[in-house]
Amino acid sequence: MPLVSFLDVQKTYRSLQGVDYPAVEHFNVEIEPGEFFCLLGPSGCGKTTVLKMLAGFEAPTAGQILMDGRPVTGASRDRGVVFQGDDSLYGWLTAVENVEFGPRMRHVGKAERRERAMRDLELVGLKGQEQKYPAELSGGMKQRIQIARVLANEPKMLLMDEPFAALDAQTRSLMQMELARIWQATRTTVLFITHDIDEAVTLGKRIGVMRAGPRSQVKGSLDEDSARTEATRWDSSACS
Amino acid sequence: MIWQLASLYLVSSVLFPPPTIVFRKGWLLVRNGVLLEHLAASLQRILAGFVAGSLLGIPIGLAMGSFRSARKLLEPYTEFLRFIPSVAMITVAVIWFGIGEASKIFLIIYTTIFIVILNTAAGVSAIAPNKIRAAQSLGATRGQIFVHVAMPATVPYILTGMRLAMGNSFTTIVAAELIAANDGLGKMLWDGRLFMLVDEIFVSLVTLGLLGFVVDRLFRWSIYTFAGKYSPAT
Numbered sequence: 001m002p003l004v005s006f007l008d009v010q011k012t013y014r015s016l017q018g019v020d021y022p023a024v025e026h027f028n029v030e031i032e033p034g035e036f037f038c039l040l041g042p043s044g045c046g047k048t049t050v051l052k053m054l055a056g057f058e059a060p061t062a063g064q065i066l067m068d069g070r071p072v073t074g075a076s077r078d079r080g081v082v083f084q085g086d087d088s089l090y091g092w093l094t095a096v097e098n099v100e101f102g103p104r105m106r107h108v109g110k111a112e113r114r115e116r117a118m119r120d121l122e123l124v125g126l127k128g129q130e131q132k133y134p135a136e137l138s139g140g141m142k143q144r145i146q147i148a149r150v151l152a153n154e155p156k157m158l159l160m161d162e163p164f165a166a167l168d169a170q171t172r173s174l175m176q177m178e179l180a181r182i183w184q185a186t187r188t189t190v191l192f193i194t195h196d197i198d199e200a201v202t203l204g205k206r207i208g209v210m211r212a213g214p215r216s217q218v219k220g221s222l223d224e225d226s227a228r229t230e231a232t233r234w235d236s237s238a239c240s
Numbered sequence: 241m242i243w244q245l246a247s248l249y250l251v252s253s254v255l256f257p258p259p260t261i262v263f264r265k266g267w268l269l270v271r272n273g274v275l276l277e278h279l280a281a282s283l284q285r286i287l288a289g290f291v292a293g294s295l296l297g298i299p300i301g302l303a304m305g306s307f308r309s310a311r312k313l314l315e316p317y318t319e320f321l322r323f324i325p326s327v328a329m330i331t332v333a334v335i336w337f338g339i340g341e342a343s344k345i346f347l348i349i350y351t352t353i354f355i356v357i358l359n360t361a362a363g364v365s366a367i368a369p370n371k372i373r374a375a376q377s378l379g380a381t382r383g384q385i386f387v388h389v390a391m392p393a394t395v396p397y398i399l400t401g402m403r404l405a406m407g408n409s410f411t412t413i414v415a416a417e418l419i420a421a422n423d424g425l426g427k428m429l430w431d432g433r434l435f436m437l438v439d440e441i442f443v444s445l446v447t448l449g450l451l452g453f454v455v456d457r458l459f460r461w462s463i464y465t466f467a468g469k470y471s472p473a474t
Contacts, residue, residue: 055373076379077377105375106379150378153378
């Protein structure tokens, strides 16, 4: 049974002029447990809309999103979100306190949650930076805190919304390798959103390709190997 | 220096005493205790009203920033009242609370509360939506989000509001003491006017400036020490 199923999901936004804009329509995707699923598409095609609906921040206009066979009705700790920018971090908490946030809200004991947080910070390569505030850390390090914060909360899956888009090219490829390593170590289900074909091919075990909106949907999904061939084909057609 | 030179050579007059004379007079008033008495009276009123006004204003501002219903209910009143200057309320305050401490403290509360409310509410609405969303998907309840995200994220705005309110409190207390008081720096100004003691007026002015400067420094220092991590910018 898939962990997550999008069943004919539709999302319509109403503009200030009162015009309906169907951002996403007939959106059907299934994500298997333990899978690293990349959703690839151009800017503005509705990728983030899909993530927001699965996270529970926004409700679909029509259709249904199921997780473990139950409809998604709101945000929950089952689905941890890594945001694109760093504005989701708590600037008044240190790195380790940020990572502890989820367990602290569940009243996990201080020693236990600290130990867990330190382990996750080490996993994302932030050993030694625990007592620093987010403002003292670089963009790449802040994204690492976000990833550790989500991991420490033990969600059933990770939702990542272009988490490396704001980083420089070098840091980005480093973070991609780190993420691949973390995924190998944890085998958490991941929905990863990106507009970068290379990133999707590097990270995704399966890739869903969305075309530009309106009425955006997944035209088909590719597994790892065929994605590589496709990407080469796109590259060569772009060059010719 | 500029003051000394200007008063000695430019506008040499009893109406503009040089600093040497003002400081000598000031020192005299410190020694006989008169200055400290007035200073203590004004400072006590400011602190009492300022603390009470902030303690009232912060929860109201938090509520207005967080809940639409609270905002809709309270905003018309705060937007109406904050445009009536506290100075204009002096007469009413004296009629209601008499000439004693209560009327002064009421005026300082009045001058403090709206600035603190406004800044606190603005701070709540300036919280990045992703901070709230992150907390939701980490499993925090609404109440926890309020206490652990909304409140700390608003601290810098609250402190800014309180700093601004402190400045206004000085204006208000002097005005109130000018009109109705038995002591305080404003009363000192008024006496100086009545008896043409220009040097005493200047002592009072310099004291006000110094007091404001010291209080603001203390405020900034305490922001830095106790809440520095909430506002890395200061």
